[in-house]
Amino acid sequence: MGRTLAEKVWEQHVVRRADGEPDLLYIDLHLIHEVTSPQAFDGLRLSGRSVRRPELTIATEDHNVPTVLGPITDLVSKTQVETLRKNCAEFGIRLHPMGDAGQGVVHIIGPQFGLTQPGMTVVCGDSHTSTHGAFGAIAFGIGTSEVEHVLATQTLPAYRPKTMAIEVNGLLPVGVTAKDLILAIIAKIGTGGGQGYIVEYRGEAIRALSMEGRMTVCNMSIEAGARAGMIAPDETTFAYLKGRAHAPEGAAWDEAVAHWKTLRTDDDAVFDKVVEIDASTLTPFVTWGTNPGQGAPLGSVVPSPESFADPIERSAAERALDYMGLTAGTRLVDVEVDTVFVGSCTNGRIEDLRAAADILRGRQVVTRTLIVPGSMQVKKAAEEEGLDEVFKAAGAEWRQAGCSMCLGMNPDTLKPGERSASTSNRNFEGRQGKGGRTHLVSPAVAAATAVTGKLTAPADL
Amino acid sequence: MDAFTTHTGRAVPLRRSNVDTDQIIPAVWLKQVSRTGFERGLFAAWREDPGFVLNNPSYEGASVLVSGPDFGTGSSREHAVWALQQYGFRAVIAARFGDIFRNNSTKMGLLPVVLPSDEVEALQAAVEADPALEVTVDLVERQVRWGSKVLGFEIDDYTRWRLLEGLDDIGLTLRHADDIDTYENGRQTWLPTTV
Numbered sequence: 032m033g034r035t036l037a038e039k040v041w042e043q044h045v046v047r048r049a050d051g052e053p054d055l056l057y058i059d060l061h062l063i064h065e066v067t068s069p070q071a072f073d074g075l076r077l078s079g080r081s082v083r084r085p086e087l088t089i090a091t092e093d094h095n096v097p098t099v100l101g102p103i104t105d106l107v108s109k110t111q112v113e114t115l116r117k118n119c120a121e122f123g124i125r126l127h128p129m130g131d132a133g134q135g136v137v138h139i140i141g142p143q144f145g146l147t148q149p150g151m152t153v154v155c156g157d158s159h160t161s162t163h164g165a166f167g168a169i170a171f172g173i174g175t176s177e178v179e180h181v182l183a184t185q186t187l188p189a190y191r192p193k194t195m196a197i198e199v200n201g202l203l204p205v206g207v208t209a210k211d212l213i214l215a216i217i218a219k220i221g222t223g224g225g226q227g228y229i230v231e232y233r234g235e236a237i238r239a240l241s242m243e244g245r246m247t248v249c250n251m252s253i254e255a256g257a258r259a260g261m262i263a264p265d266e267t268t269f270a271y272l273k274g275r276a277h278a279p280e281g282a283a284w285d286e287a288v289a290h291w292k293t294l295r296t297d298d299d300a301v302f303d304k305v306v307e308i309d310a311s312t313l314t315p316f317v318t319w320g321t322n323p324g325q326g327a328p329l330g331s332v333v334p335s336p337e338s339f340a341d342p343i344e345r346s347a348a349e350r351a352l353d354y355m356g357l358t359a360g361t362r363l364v365d366v367e368v369d370t371v372f373v374g375s376c377t378n379g380r381i382e383d384l385r386a387a388a389d390i391l392r393g394r395q396v397v398t399r400t401l402i403v404p405g406s407m408q409v410k411k412a413a414e415e416e417g418l419d420e421v422f423k424a425a426g427a428e429w430r431q432a433g434c435s436m437c438l439g440m441n442p443d444t445l446k447p448g449e450r451s452a453s454t455s456n457r458n459f460e461g462r463q464g465k466g467g468r469t470h471l472v473s474p475a476v477a478a479a480t481a482v483t484g485k486l487t488a489p490a491d492l
Numbered sequence: 493m494d495a496f497t498t499h500t501g502r503a504v505p506l507r508r509s510n511v512d513t514d515q516i517i518p519a520v521w522l523k524q525v526s527r528t529g530f531e532r533g534l535f536a537a538w539r540e541d542p543g544f545v546l547n548n549p550s551y552e553g554a555s556v557l558v559s560g561p562d563f564g565t566g567s568s569r570e571h572a573v574w575a576l577q578q579y580g581f582r583a584v585i586a587a588r589f590g591d592i593f594r595n596n597s598t599k600m601g602l603l604p605v606v607l608p609s610d611e612v613e614a615l616q617a618a619v620e621a622d623p624a625l626e627v628t629v630d631l632v633e634r635q636v637r638w639g640s641k642v643l644g645f646e647i648d649d650y651t652r653w654r655l656l657e658g659l660d661d662i663g664l665t666l667r668h669a670d671d672i673d674t675y676e677n678g679r680q681t682w683l684p685t686t687v
């Protein structure tokens with residue numbers, strides 16, 4: 032019987048297999064940031080261990096950094112960032128600190144340097160490591176104990192998850208993006224729908240996505256509970272990688288591409304589960320609740336808790352509406368927001384900024400609008416294209432790279448009761464600041480919303 | 493890590509689903525570089541509500557958390573496990589857990605126990621009716637027991653053994669350093685390095 036993409040990549044990384052034990056898996060790339068690593072380095076020091084392969088490890092500062100120029104003023108944040116610097120210096124790990132041209136959100140910089148390649152295993156103490164699966168890598172988030180384990184051994188013990196195919200048939204209509212697609216998928220299968228699985232996104236609509244779009248989709252796999260999400264590499268993948276700083280060159284490139292072309296699910300392979308989605312019926316999608324599965328088409332209304340048959344979902348919806356300050360039956364396009372955030376590892380890449388700029392060109396924002404490039408390289412590219420001028424002329428704020436308003440660890444936060452349209456990935460209670468209310472949207476919807484002050488589809492401007 | 497064999501204690505019913513790790517420990521608490529003091533951040537936002545179950549004095553000192561489904565979804569932050577343990581929890585019972593949270597728990601010796609939804613609700617109702625009810629979580633027998641109830645739960649042999657012995661994963665893996673060397677020598681030469 033044939034094998035799935037996930038099975039192939041997994042098998043190629045098994046260092047040791049023994050009955051009744053998890054596989055010992057080799058890790059090709061380990062990404063590190065300041066938040067989930069300090070206690071891991073402490074652990075190494077306590078047990079007198081070293082980093083086995085510092086040259087398969089890369090670090091950046093992203094979660095705590097302010098996105099306006101100047102030093103970190105929060106002393107606790109500053110200590111955490113300085114701790115990362117000390118640890119990287121001590122253990123010989125490449126670090127892109129604040130202000131460095133290579134700095135950025137951890138999941139943006141791996142692909143940008145060409146470090147994320149098809150068929151690799153990639154881990155990071157961060158759940159959105161699933162992003163890297165867009166290249167046909169097995170990429171997943173780990174906790175701090177596992178970060179320490181990878182630092183010490185360059186391996187991880189793990190059971191192979193089951194495999195799920197999400198077949199996205201047909202093509203996305205014009206104006207419907209990768210973000211709308213993944214939000215619709217999560218609403219369909221639920222936040223627990225992917226639990227225990229590696230998801231492979233397949234089908235015509237997936238093939239048609241750019242690498243940026245594929246990363247957006249894979250990024251939010253964890254929001255459906257999946258351990259990882261992946262997409263088979265193809266010409267789009269190779270074209271994206273070619274010429275990047277760490278991509279193979281010359282004969283090595285040809286050898287790599289020949290290998291990468293074998294990384295696809297065999298026709299006779301069987302997935303443990305298959306979910307089908309018709310892309311052609313989708314429209315812009317937004318969340319109304321406090322988990323990413325609580326979403327609906329922007330053209331619909333805030334659902335009533337009674338419409339959920341499952342009692343647990345019903346009470347979750349009740350609680351969510353209460354927290355979000357929403358009434359069932361309200362048209363989503365009537366929901367007023369006061370803040371718009373474009374950025375994060377979900378939608379902080381150049382294509383996302385272009386989508387926002389296309390809407391904002393020649394228009395004015397009526398909300399506080401933060402546009403935050405995912406990395407300094409994205410920032411540079413955007414400025415070379417003049418996107419920063421578009422944003423500034425529209426009245427939006429153009430910031431330095433970082434996680435920014437994706438999570439409440441740096442100065443960019445919502446105040447209690449404030450409501451945002453955000454291109455990030457989590458609408459959890461308090462995620463963007465205590466008491467803040469988050470609607471997850473695509474960059475295009477975010478920009479259109481900034482123009483009207485209400486959740487808005489670009490087509491309705 | 494802490495070994496886990498069997499534990500008996502009182503339980504707290506948390507009647508919520510999708511308890512993401514941002515709720516278990518909000519992001520502002522993640523700035524610490526040490527491994528201690530996280531109990532103060534446990535459910536920090538929810539604890540501001542006097543009606544929140546952890547603020548109910550009858551559950552003071554409880555050591556088993558009984559939650560709605562999808563406990564520990566979202567962020568990979570192991571701080572969520574540290575916060576629960578440092579607050580005094582030894583086990584969490586729910587119908588479904590976030591994968592990363594479940595992994596992190598078993599690395600630290602906090603036992604995640606999966607029971608069917610209706611049994612979780614029955615336990616919640618039982619401790620609501622009698623907060624003094626003692627619940628036993630027995631990893632040796634793979635059982636949860638309270639009153640006259642005896643329920644089996646599943647956990648793979650390897651993880652169970654590691655928890656029973658309190659074994660450090662890194663130490664176990666380093667026994668296979670030769671296998672790692674062999675694998676490394678066979679890796680494709682074009683694979684990237686960060687230097």
Ligand code: SF4
Pocket residue numbers: 093094136137138157159375376377433434437438455456
């Ligand atoms: S942008 Fe948001 S989701 Fe992505 S790594 Fe940063 S905090 Fe996590």
